[in-house]
Amino acid sequence: MRTTTRHLTSFAIAGVITTAGAVHAAELPxxxxxxxxxxxxxxxxxxxxxxxxxxREYDTRVRIQPSGSAIGRLQPVLQGRADFGYLATETYFATEGTHDFASRRWGPQDLRVVAGRPSSFAMPTAADAGIREIADAAGKRIAYVAGNPSTSVKCDALLAAGGLSRDDVEVVMFPTYGAAMSSMAQNEADATCALTTTSQLYELEQSPRGIHWVGIPPEDEEAWARIRDVAPFFQPFAETVGAGISDENPVNTMAYKYPLIVTTANKGTTE
Structure with missing residues (x-):
């Protein structure tokens, strides 16, 4: 399973390297x-x-500056302290001035997407939590990430698929994405919303609690209508790569563009 995940990452690397190949290596910083x-x-x-x-390809050193919040990932790019952001749907929110970016200070922003690829998102649960359908999450502990609308809005969309909202569950707020993803193995939450290949979910799969993914059937038109009322950028996708997922055990997920490699509009074509 991890080998398959590496193959997916290799596909993303090839796409970015191909994009970079349009610029002569000598022109890269x-x-x-x-x-x-x-x-x-x-x-x-x-x-x-x-x-x-x-x-290895261009002798260009790239330093990764991690952050658990959407503003923490975008602010260095806007301030010129980072060249690119490896972002998710906060890109849309920032350009439209919505959610955490709905203020004069933060949005709307004039951004440009350099590259991106399709990815999948779904609800991983602890197998012992008894959540077999989205509606079963009522009253359960759902891990959210503070200051991260990129994942929070997607989680709201997943709950909406089952006719639920945050009012119907016990929202457990964590300071970082990593902490939220680790929470189920540590019995601090029963479910969350995530990419299928998040590393902490492999730990959950091997933990005493185990992992179970709650799928959304593509033919469930009412569920998908509720999803798109919250997050219209999603499409149905049958995922076969991830923690506890395989060709023999696929999961019906929501597909969207992630990652998006983003920069500001004033960056030159050779920067």
Missing amino acids: PSMIWTSYDVGSAGYAEASAIADAFG
Whole structure:
């Protein structure tokens, strides 16, 4: 399973390297700073792999600056302290001035997406929590990340699929993405919302609690209508890669573009 995940990351690396190949290696800077999700996330692991490939291919050193919050990932890019952000849907929120970016200080922002690829998102649960459908999450402990609308809005959309909202569950707020993802193995939460390849979920799979993914059937039109009322950028996708997921045990997830490698509009084409 981990080998398959590495193959997916290799696909992303190839795409970014191909994009970079359009610019002659001599024109690339000797070093860059990228922001990403915090250590242990799938985004951090993938950004690190791409940074390593840039070093080997172009002799360009990429330093990854992790953050567990959406503003923490975007602020260094806006202030010129980072060259690119390895971002998720906070890109849309910042450009539209919504959610945490709905203030004159933070949005709307004039951003540009350099590269991106499809990814999947779903609800991992502790297998012993008894959550077999989204509606079963009522009254359960759901891990959210403070200051991170990118995951919070997606989690709201997943709850909406089962006719639920935050008022119907026990929201447990964690300071970082990594802490939220680790919470189920530590019995601090019963479920969360995440990429299927997040590293802490492999730990949950091997823990005494085990892992169970709650799928959303693509034919459930009412559930998908509720999802799109909250997050219209999602599409159904049958995922076969991730913790506790395989070709023999696929999960019906929500697909969207992640990661998005983002910079400001005033950055030159050779920077």
